[in-house]
Amino acid sequence: MKKHNFSAGPCILPQEVFLKASEAVMDFNGSGLSLIEISHRSKEFVDIMEKARTLALELLGLEGKGYQALFLQGGASLEFLMAAYNLLDKKAGYLNTGAWSEKAIKEAKIFGEVVEVGSSKDENFNYIPKGYTVPDDLDYLHLTSNNTIFGTQVKKFPKTTVPLVCDMSSDIFSRQLDFTQFDLIYAGAQKNMGAAGTTLVVVKEDVLGKVSRKIPSMLDYKVHISKDSMFNTPAVFAVYTCMLTLEWLKNLGGIPAIEEINEKKAQLLYSEIDLNPVFEGFAKMEDRSHMNATFNLADEKLKETFDAMWKEAGINGLNGHRSVGGYRASMYNAMSLESVGILVDVMSEMERKG
Numbered sequence: 001m002k003k004h005n006f007s008a009g010p011c012i013l014p015q016e017v018f019l020k021a022s023e024a025v026m027d028f029n030g031s032g033l034s035l036i037e038i039s040h041r042s043k044e045f046v047d048i049m050e051k052a053r054t055l056a057l058e059l060l061g062l063e064g065k066g067y068q069a070l071f072l073q074g075g076a077s078l079e080f081l082m083a084a085y086n087l088l089d090k091k092a093g094y095l096n097t098g099a100w101s102e103k104a105i106k107e108a109k110i111f112g113e114v115v116e117v118g119s120s121k122d123e124n125f126n127y128i129p130k131g132y133t134v135p136d137d138l139d140y141l142h143l144t145s146n147n148t149i150f151g152t153q154v155k156k157f158p159k160t161t162v163p164l165v166c167d168m169s170s171d172i173f174s175r176q177l178d179f180t181q182f183d184l185i186y187a188g189a190q191k192n193m194g195a196a197g198t199t200l201v202v203v204k205e206d207v208l209g210k211v212s213r214k215i216p217s218m219l220d221y222k223v224h225i226s227k228d229s230m231f232n233t234p235a236v237f238a239v240y241t242c243m244l245t246l247e248w249l250k251n252l253g254g255i256p257a258i259e260e261i262n263e264k265k266a267q268l269l270y271s272e273i274d275l276n277p278v279f280e281g282f283a284k285m286e287d288r289s290h291m292n293a294t295f296n297l298a299d300e301k302l303k304e305t306f307d308a309m310w311k312e313a314g315i316n317g318l319n320g321h322r323s324v325g326g327y328r329a330s331m332y333n334a335m336s337l338e339s340v341g342i343l344v345d346v347m348s349e350m351e352r353k354g
């Protein structure tokens with residue numbers, strides 16, 4: 001039986017993506033060849049890459065607005081340094097909202113001065129700092145839109161005069177935003193888009209080429225742009241799964257349609273967390289993530305019972321990250337409202353027992 005998969009990443013993808021991707025691995029479009037044995041320079045694969053790049057820009061509303069979409073390798077973790085390599089000349093600002101932000105800050109420090117414009121470390125990152133000032137002499141400001149581990153999400157982005165860079169690994173394509181406010185967006189595929197192995201980078205071309213240092217080809221966004229994201233062999237399978245997921249999303253009605261479902265799922269789960277005395281939410285209410293909900297048991301003694309119950313209900317991947325503990329329910333785009341309903345049922349059953 002298919003599980004209700006609440007894993008944080010790699011994680012759930014639409015069932016139709018699994019099906020189409022597995023068919024393509026066996027026999028790509030009736031060609032007698034597997035998707036993963038054809039040349040990445042073949043027309044078949046070039047079409048896939050182009051479709052994935054176009055769909056990404058189209059869904060974000062960035063087509064014809066000076067942006068390029070790339071599917072690179074090395075994960076969001078490589079983008080921590082690649083963003084700085086390409087954009088940080090003297091000084092950059094970072095909003096520290098958790099473990100991923102801290103990793104991004106660490107890499108940026110190799111390339112220049114880093115100003116932490118705000119931090120929520122004082123309360124184990126259970127909120128998003130607000131009211132911070134952004135110096136106007138920064139090369140860019142870097143944010144993490146959704147903090148996968150802590151379950152917080154930036155609801156309002158600062159108006160800045162400096163370029164805005166955003167790690168959207170765990171909430172890209174999940175909600176409507178004015179994406180033109182960002183100059184560089186990156187997101188590892190494996191949270192909301194496809195199989196692990198590729199990272200979507202969306203970059204506004206006019207922010208590039210301003211640093212004085214020499215950039216190695218593989219780390220230079222301009223090189224990847226000039227080669228249409230095919231400077232070297234791309235992660236063909238991962239890119240194909242991204243293309244399929246983006247197609248699925250487009251057919252569903254795009255980001256506005258998925259946002260509505262995501263809001264329903266979040267509302268269903270958070271109202272259970274708030275009303276059920278057995279559970280306590282981790283993230284501050286106004287900053288709660290619609291993708292990753294973090295919560296704890298009010299009484300740790302109930303852990304064994306609760307763990308047995310959700311496993312029995314066919315739920316997978318509910319354990320919280322080791323730095324937070326408790327539970328984390330990741331409700332990415334492909335998660336159905338019904339699956340969230342199953343979890344909520346288990347939680348209310350727990351209240352009757354506990």
Ligand SMILES: *Cc1c(COP(=O)(O)O)cnc(C)c1O
Nearest residue numbers: 075076077100148167169170188
């Ligand atoms: C998972 C995650 C990363 C790291 O992604 P990799 O692809 O494993 O490098 C970075 N940032 C955020 C917000 C994440 O959720």
